[in-house]
Amino acid sequence: MVLGLLDRGWEGTVWWIDTGAEMPESVLYVRMFYERILRPRGVRMWVIRPRLQGLALPEYCEAKRLVPLAWRRWCTVGYKVLPGTRLASEYNVEPHEQALGINAGEKRRMRERWYPLVEWGWDKRRCIDEIRAHGLPVPIKSRCWCCPFQRVREWRYIWSVHPGLWERAVAMEENSRPPTNSGRPGSREHLTFDPHGRFTLRELGERFAGRRARVDMIVSDAEEAAGCGGTQSGECVAEVAPAILRHYQYRFGGSGAGLVAEVQVDGEE
Numbered sequence: 001m002v003l004g005l006l007d008r009g010w011e012g013t014v015w016w017i018d019t020g021a022e023m024p025e026s027v028l029y030v031r032m033f034y035e036r037i038l039r040p041r042g043v044r045m046w047v048i049r050p051r052l053q054g055l056a057l058p059e060y061c062e063a064k065r066l067v068p069l070a071w072r073r074w075c076t077v078g079y080k081v082l083p084g085t086r087l088a089s090e091y092n093v094e095p096h097e098q099a100l101g102i103n104a105g106e107k108r109r110m111r112e113r114w115y116p117l118v119e120w121g122w123d124k125r126r127c128i129d130e131i132r133a134h135g136l137p138v139p140i141k142s143r144c145w146c147c148p149f150q151r152v153r154e155w156r157y158i159w160s161v162h163p164g165l166w167e168r169a170v171a172m173e174e175n176s177r178p179p180t181n182s183g184r185p186g187s188r189e190h191l192t193f194d195p196h197g198r199f200t201l202r203e204l205g206e207r208f209a210g211r212r213a214r215v216d217m218i219v220s221d222a223e224e225a226a227g228c229g230g231t232q233s234g235e236c237v238a239e240v241a242p243a244i245l246r247h248y249q250y251r252f253g254g255s256g257a258g259l260v261a262e263v264q265v266d267g268e269e
């Protein structure tokens with residue numbers, strides 16, 4: 001969407017909300033996008049880091065003995081919708097000035113905002129073509145590594161490529177409290193990322209362990225998606241992390257609902 005807007009002469013600021021659980025590939029991709037596309041054009045990007053009771057999403061889940069729940073969406077509201085709404089209100093950005101990247105195949109998700117991709121008729125396929133036409137690698141699906149909407153193959157990707165995050169997600173699930181809605185089908189002794197309680201991550205990991213052969217292939221896909229070319233992913237992180245940390249940080253907004261957003265503004269001291 002941003003590429004299309006820039007090609008049409010749009011001027012504005014790009015906001016990216018980082019829940020603290022974004023996939024490492026997405027963090028790297030956003031950084032790469034900023035360096036290759038936005039910075040050369042003088043476009044500012046804000047990385048917004050919302051906090052509930054001072055905690056990023058994974059730490060909040062661990063402290064409250066919760067997991068993100070597909071049937072409650074409390075994480076979306078607390079870490080995406082509220083911070084975005086509050087930031088827009090803080091900076092007097094009207095809804096029709098807020099461009100959201102819902103594509104033409106997802107019209108059902110439209111609300112009172114500006115949806116350029118729908119306006120242009122760009123579906124997911126067209127977005128991928130445009131990204132490639134601009135000489136960029138196609139990113140992985142943006143999501144939290146502890147997202148309950150992940151499919152089994154996406155959990156498998158985390159198990160394969162990010163064992164540390166996988167272990168943390170397993171521990172998060174096992175540390176969670178019993179479901180209060182005992183009427184839900186397949187309820188277990190603790191909450192499960194799977195909305196129907198059909199499996200726990202530990203059970204899923206045991207299934208994955210029998211099919212280890214595909215791991216190398218998935219790892220190389222991940223590096224390509226992150227725009228790392230032939231480098232090792234560790235080198236890529238080492239190169240990018242200092243640039244991320246350089247950014248100016250400040251806090252904004254009240255804390256009526258225990259919500260504080262940490263906003264990073266590029267290029268300001």
Ligand code: SF4
Nearest residue numbers: 068075076143144147
């Ligand atoms: S990506 Fe998933 S876990 Fe993250 S905020 Fe959205 S619904 Fe919640």
